[in-house]
Amino acid sequence: MIDFTFTEEQEMFRKAAREFAETQVAPHVDEMEKTGEVSDEVVKALGEAEMMAITIPEEYGGLGLGYTERMIAVEEISRVSVATAMMLQVFALGIEPIAKFGSEELKKKYLPGLAKGERLSTTAVTEATGGSDPTGIRSTYKKEGDNFILNGRKCFITNSHISDTITVLAKDEENPKAYCAFVLDKDMEGWKATHKEHKVGMRGCNTGELAFENCRIPATQVLGEEGKGLRVTMAAIGDVGRGGMVGVALGLQTACLEESIKFANERILYGKPIAALQTIQNKLADMKIDLEAGRLLGYRAAAMQDKGQRSSNEFAVAKYYTTEACQRAAKMAVDIHGGYGCMEEYAVSRYLRDSYVVGPSAGTSDIMKVIIGRWVLS
Amino acid sequence: MLNIVVCVKAVPDPKEACNIKIDPNTKTLMRCEVPLVINPLDKNAMEAALQLKAQFDAHISVLSMGPPEAGNIVKECLALGADRGFLLSDPAFGGADAYATAFTLAKGIEKIGSFDVIFCGMASSDGSTEWVGPEIAVFLNIPVVTMVKEIVEFDKEWWKVKASLENGYRLMQVKLPAAFTVTRDLNTPRTLSFSGIIKARKKEITRWGLKELAVPAEAVGLKGSPTVVSNLSATESKRQVEMISGTREEKVEQLVQKLTDAGVL
């Protein structure tokens, strides 16, 4: 029979992550909202709390924990700050290709620093010509002796301006069907972060553009097989990227529900708290149903991933469900707050803006449906 | 090697504990699902031990008397950095007042072995008598300082500590082995870390009951408690509230009016 409970240890991880989020991240939320900039203190705190080390194997300085523990951490942090959870989840997105497809040398070179938060990472796939469709990218690479020369631009890349260890996907200049994933670091010349986006939500998480101009990359930096780079990035995005978004969405859903309950108990209309009104109870019930369902879908997929099973389809389902649910939850939370929901001082107005950005990250809902449709028909 | 024992108590989460009430009809406590957490001041006691361990060669044993669920609290202390955990749990220990609790804990400490320092939180968030720490010290025949807010000097034999007073402190000189009950002024407790939780996998929790402590049943629990609750009653409120409502501006106006009428303004 199925056991739907977390282990004692997982509950302790959740407690640790929650304590961390409430004491180390929460104090910086207002500042991040105001400036839209990443908080250096939050990044430092994440590193010290070993949040980037969760899925890195112990032999490379990581904690050697699983994707369930990672989802727990992202969920708890998102409940306090969606932006921070997004930043953290994309760090893992940048770590995954190296950990799964990197040579021993690459793993030894990068993983320890990544585990400590001394190196910060991301994965750069999306371009103006293709995000949902990665084959539409136009960045190219050309082999030149022991190096590859990379040219192109990436956009909507989370952690673009704070990362120094980046997995990049590019097409073979001569063969459009061949792709390569490389890991770039700050020691290589010819690349830089250019335009910074100003997002309406997830403020405190950096999104921006990267430009590569005759960027010289040693051939030893290739991840996986030369020519088979698509596999590398799709694996990362399919499991880790989607899984991360599930964590982000669940945390946001929880925050929406908690704020709504609090407000509904405090706001008096017609002589009693609005929590006594059925229409409010309906919305709270909807949020609760979505949260229960989302958690089951998400943690089921993570459990499969931890067992080593293929889980990208299950993650597509969970990603679709939870990211749609958190947008509904945020809207309902704002509705429950009435006029107050439009005011900056009320957290729910921020949740609504954050929820917009959750949707298209790591694949839009429409793309999720394409993937799920394919799965059903296969 | 400095041998430290930290006594911790599992208490209903203080943030939710106010929901536990006496049923005025049955005169018993109404059932309420409040999760158990580490007594807040015991976290300060743990932190004191952990800070010493960071500086010296020290071994921390954490001890708790409680129901089986209290084992989670002991586990958490191991995850924070304690070396070994002990849970005194037995139906016979139930219903203990401060005296019987202190007696049982003292027996547990004797069984753990030799120690140099005992740390306890000054009081628990439930009960909150402040008696257990000092009474443990008496049963172990060691000196105790309560309400410690600062450890000023320490060496192998003698410590100097500041104990809180109304509007001040007293500076105490104490010879080890000794017990200290601590206040929240002493330190800021650290939070759980992921690697601490992983390290705790290898650490042991030993469970002892009445048999293992080898004490008579009359000496512990309800039977061993000199004090007992003879009656529970619900209190009736004597005031009838008038709620002031309206927009914020209106409420402020009305309140100022009430204060003026009362002769305050």
Next chain:
Amino acid sequence: MKNKQAPVWVIAEQVDCRILSVSFQLMGQACKLADALETTVESVIFGDHIEEQAQQLIAAGADKVYMGISPQLELYQPEIYTEIIVKLAQERQPAIMLIGSTSMGRELAPLIAARLQTGLTAHCIDLVLDADNVLEAKIPAYGGLLSIICPQKRPQMATVAQGVFPSPELDENRTGEIIALDILCDILRRLQTLEVVREASDGISLESAPIVVAGGAGAGDPEGWDKIADLASALNAALGCTRPAVDEGWADLETMIGQSGKMICPELYIGVGLSGEQQHMVGIADARIMIAINSDAKSPVFDQVDYGIVDDCREFVPELIKKIKEYQEKQGTC
């Protein structure tokens, strides 16, 4: 003819040669208990020059006062005080022993109780005798009242905070016995008080303030707390708090009102952002007018006050202060 056996004891405390009011208050209650038990009241006091203080204890109702008098005992020495009281108690076999709930009292009481292998009750808000003449200590808990007794062991011990019992009238003409105790100089010196440092207390004392503003968890953060402190200043009130505020570090333990803190009886009490938990509310012995501001309409605090306002104190309090200041300017008061 009073039974000189099994007296009622009060362990009195003096600071800078002044007997604390809680000791007098306990003396008053001890007299009531002793009368009902048909026995006498005895008191123990320590210090260096305390003859006058011993006399005051007689005036407050003690039939006998034991003085632990020595330069060594000018400062509270836990182990010496304990040893002396325990030896004396084993001799005199008091039926009841009352100690003021001061920081000294709360350390001494359990040391004595454990040595005498007897029961000790904390946070008493009343002490009466039950049908069997056993001391019944009433303590607030779980929204109601618990009665605690120590049926077998003696003495029956209890600590009580200042302000629970009224201060008795001192009768200067009252006579009694004053006995100076032999101070054993060879007591184990594992523990010694080297010095006592008291900082001057600033601000209005909570216990005597006519207006008290108390803040709780609803303050939310230090900024929110500052707003509540500003309200207290605007009203010239003493600022008190509940336990969550101490836990968060916004206020000192000394300003905590309640079961384990201070007892107050102001004219006006305003509770801001607190839930009306019994542990706190029991510290308000009585107040002419009680007002509460809390964001939760269902908060139990609203069952215990005269006027209630449902609002987020962080938003409401600044508005209130503004209006108060406006009013004060108009009146010409400040």
